[in-house]
Amino acid sequence: MKLNRRDLLKAAAAAGALNVVWPLSAGLSPAQAREAAEALGADYDPAPFTLGIASGDPRPDSVVLWTRLAPEPLAAEQKLPEIVEVEWVVAADARLRRVVARGTVAASATLGHSVHVPVRGLRPGRHYWYGFRALGKRSRVGRTKTAPVGRVSSVRFAAANCQAFHDGFYAAHRGIARENVDFVMHLGDYIYEHGPVGGDHVRDHNAPEVLTLADYRVRHALYKGDASLREAHAAHPWFLTWDDHEVVNDYSGTGGGAPFMRRRAAAYQAWYEHMPHRDASDSALPDPEIHRVRRWGDLLELTILDLRSYRSAQNLPDGTILGGAQKEWLKRGVDRAGDAWHCWANSIMLSQLRGRPGGGYMFTDQWDGFLAERKEVLTHVHDAGLEDLVVITGDWHSAFVDDVRPDYDDASSPVIGTEFTAHSVTSGAYSADWNKTNGPLMGAANPHLQYFEGNRYGYDVYEVTPERWSTHMRVIGDRRDPVSPVTTLTTFHVDRGRAGAYEDEGTKGSPAQYRRPTGR
Amino acid sequence: MNLLVNGDAEAGPGGTAEPVTEVAGWRTVEGAPALVGYDVGGGYPTPADPGPAARGSRFFSGGNSPRTALVQDVRLPATGRVGRRAVDRGAVRFSVTAWLGGYAGQQDGARLSVEFRDADGTPLALAVLGPVAAAERAGRTGLVERTSSGTVPPGARTARALLVFTRAGGGTSNDGYADALSLTLTHHRGGRA
Numbered sequence A: 001m002k003l004n005r006r007d008l009l010k011a012a013a014a015a016g017a018l019n020v021v022w023p024l025s026a027g028l029s030p031a032q033a034r035e036a037a038e039a040l041g042a043d044y045d046p047a048p049f050t051l052g053i054a055s056g057d058p059r060p061d062s063v064v065l066w067t068r069l070a071p072e073p074l075a076a077e078q079k080l081p082e083i084v085e086v087e088w089v090v091a092a093d094a095r096l097r098r099v100v101a102r103g104t105v106a107a108s109a110t111l112g113h114s115v116h117v118p119v120r121g122l123r124p125g126r127h128y129w130y131g132f133r134a135l136g137k138r139s140r141v142g143r144t145k146t147a148p149v150g151r152v153s154s155v156r157f158a159a160a161n162c163q164a165f166h167d168g169f170y171a172a173h174r175g176i177a178r179e180n181v182d183f184v185m186h187l188g189d190y191i192y193e194h195g196p197v198g199g200d201h202v203r204d205h206n207a208p209e210v211l212t213l214a215d216y217r218v219r220h221a222l223y224k225g226d227a228s229l230r231e232a233h234a235a236h237p238w239f240l241t242w243d244d245h246e247v248v249n250d251y252s253g254t255g256g257g258a259p260f261m262r263r264r265a266a267a268y269q270a271w272y273e274h275m276p277h278r279d280a281s282d283s284a285l286p287d288p289e290i291h292r293v294r295r296w297g298d299l300l301e302l303t304i305l306d307l308r309s310y311r312s313a314q315n316l317p318d319g320t321i322l323g324g325a326q327k328e329w330l331k332r333g334v335d336r337a338g339d340a341w342h343c344w345a346n347s348i349m350l351s352q353l354r355g356r357p358g359g360g361y362m363f364t365d366q367w368d369g370f371l372a373e374r375k376e377v378l379t380h381v382h383d384a385g386l387e388d389l390v391v392i393t394g395d396w397h398s399a400f401v402d403d404v405r406p407d408y409d410d411a412s413s414p415v416i417g418t419e420f421t422a423h424s425v426t427s428g429a430y431s432a433d434w435n436k437t438n439g440p441l442m443g444a445a446n447p448h449l450q451y452f453e454g455n456r457y458g459y460d461v462y463e464v465t466p467e468r469w470s471t472h473m474r475v476i477g478d479r480r481d482p483v484s485p486v487t488t489l490t491t492f493h494v495d496r497g498r499a500g501a502y503e504d505e506g507t508k509g510s511p512a513q514y515r516r517p518t519g520r
Numbered sequence B: 001m002n003l004l005v006n007g008d009a010e011a012g013p014g015g016t017a018e019p020v021t022e023v024a025g026w027r028t029v030e031g032a033p034a035l036v037g038y039d040v041g042g043g044y045p046t047p048a049d050p051g052p053a054a055r056g057s058r059f060f061s062g063g064n065s066p067r068t069a070l071v072q073d074v075r076l077p078a079t080g081r082v083g084r085r086a087v088d089r090g091a092v093r094f095s096v097t098a099w100l101g102g103y104a105g106q107q108d109g110a111r112l113s114v115e116f117r118d119a120d121g122t123p124l125a126l127a128v129l130g131p132v133a134a135a136e137r138a139g140r141t142g143l144v145e146r147t148s149s150g151t152v153p154p155g156a157r158t159a160r161a162l163l164v165f166t167r168a169g170g171g172t173s174n175d176g177y178a179d180a181l182s183l184t185l186t187h188h189r190g191g192r193a
Helices: A005-014 A031-041 A169-178 A213-223 A228-236 A258-273 A325-334 A371-384 A432-445 B084-088
Strands: A053-059 A064-068 A085-093 A098-109 A114-119 A126-132 A142-145 A155-160 A181-188 A237-240 A293-294 A298-304 A342-346 A390-391 A399-404 A415-423 A449-453 A458-464 A468-477 A487-497 A501-503 B026-031 B036-039 B058-061 B065-073 B092-102 B109-117 B122-130 B141-149 B158-166 B177-187
Touching: A031 A468, A031 A501, A053 A126, A053 A142, A053 A293, A064 A142, A085 A114, A098 A114, A142 A228, A155 A169, A155 B026, A169 A487, A169 B084, A213 A258, A213 A390, A237 A325, A258 A325, A258 B109, A258 B122, A325 A371, A342 B158, A390 A399, A390 A458, A390 A487, A432 A449, A449 A487, A487 B122, A501 B141, B092 B109, B092 B122, B109 B177, B122 B141, B158 B177
Parallel strands: A053 A237, A155 A181, A181 A237, A298 A342, A342 A390, A390 A415
Antiparallel strands: A053 A064, A064 A114, A085 A098, A085 A126, A126 A142, A155 A458, A293 A298, A399 A415, A399 A449, A458 A468, A468 A487, A487 A501, B026 B065, B036 B058, B058 B177, B065 B158, B092 B141, B092 B177, B109 B122, B109 B158
16 A cells, blocks of 8 residues: 555545546556555455455344455456355354354355355354355454343444445444444445545545446445444444435335336345345345344344335325335234333434424434324334333434334323434534534424434444443544544433433533433 | 246236236235236237237236235256256256336336245345336337346255336336246256356
8 A cells, every 4th residue: 555545635635536536437447446445545355355254133043144255346247257165164263163063155146246154053142253265265254143042131232324435434333343242233324326426535436326236236345445344244243224325315115117126126136245134034135125023032122124125205194114014014023022122223213303493304204204104103112012112223424312202293192212313434414513503403393302413423332231221322533534433422321111211420411412401 | 947837927817907816836925916918908018019929818917006026936956957966066057038028108117036045045146137117118018038047056946036016106007017937947067166
């Protein structure tokens, strides 16, 4: 890496030519593009495991292992045989000596030479280490963990969302990699689909808006060119859902014409090819099934929602964000729920959000565009007597804490849970001035809104015991610094059996643009 | 040999534009498909419109649901020149073919995908055909041929075909059309890397 990235970027930005300096803008071969990308701060694992390795969907006896062979990560087509045999190994130690499972799997060009290995026969609540070998090369070693069974005294997990490549480096993922957590939940907007943004950014997209399977593959590979993201994948098992930018801004998964449905299928396939996703459902690729319930012993029931694949258009009287089948599945799950913390992984804001008193909803792409269904589902939660509901949310690029109520327009509607909307990893928030002005306006307009902070970036860590749920808002100092240190901005708690969050006494004086004045 | 059962929409109930409750060989997982006769008319494809040469008497349509989906699980041959031993040597190729189409300038569409799975149901390879946009039909009602081929990945034991019809926007009729669907395997020399 001979070029000085900052000087190069500074010069390019001054010339208004970042997208010319940034690779692949025109005429570069994939190898040249990669070299240029690396000069500008991207890096990759050694070939062919350039994109790293990952594990996901931990269950008591199983995790899914993932990798993708991409010797030239930014090439639309890999110069590989159509089928490549990949060996995998799982061990009880980091040196992969105490092997507990191993095998081989075929990596097919039709799935971008990705492999997904659902390893079974593992023991619950255990760490395992894993690695791959292909084409005479070994991958790095990753660590994963199976879900426990029975009585569990604590679980810690992190949630990440919205990681626009051009908006900064993934210091937040570097922080996640170093957290002592059982798993990571990604809440969506893992990639963004648009072309280069130009201007004074630390890096940029490398190609115009992505439309085809080849395009989406290259875009995912570009994002995996941040070492911290690969590190976070290798450090912990992940659960995943998606939001809109994995396909295109604000899309509805239904009702589109053939050109859009083809694009959607390409995006979904590329997403699958790059994620440790377990897809064994009643459907099939290229329509992976994402929504699922997973349990962490008797302590946590994690309900992962898909708010994109089955939604209708917004603002229809009979509109749906879940789709009919997923809605009935969710309601049945509420009916059957046992005594545990019930966490919904929810890509886009559930709670009502008016911009100012007397004003309209800020965004009807979120649940505010599906009013009847929100009321139906939350009323069902209340009527079923479900307790200890915590909703974790992404999308907004700012942190919110909201009371969850079946009817947000009725002040007497009971509080039935708490929604924590997390800071984004990098994706740009509103300006500090906007936040300062609008935080209090949103607070005045939304009595259920407890907290708003929009000037920072990071992720959440949830520390859950039988007695208490704690949400730690981890923030980084500077998105432009790949190794920016992580601090805890504030912590909110929810006591078991008592709906409603309260802020930790030790951090309630931390900076925020809105705090509800009355509380517990 | 075509491993797909009733890929030509000729078997079982149907013949009109009315949705059917059962489709021979297929499992309806969403919506309500119709097996429409080429003689129905009324804007539906006819024997004179673009489509397979040997098109029989009927084709699949999405019926009257915004999304209709059919699934068919195929057990790959256990023995023979395209059996498991050949598959595991990387010596079997697949070919997936479908005639896919729609109505005039509308963007309703049909998509056929075939996922090759190992014995545990994990996807190992994928072929996706369509959906065909109106421009690819020159804005004309009819069906056009799409095909994909590749190596059946070692370890593959089943294939899941997913046939999806999508309606663009409002209206009632889901005018994604499909016919002459096939999945064939052939032996070839060579093997894996």
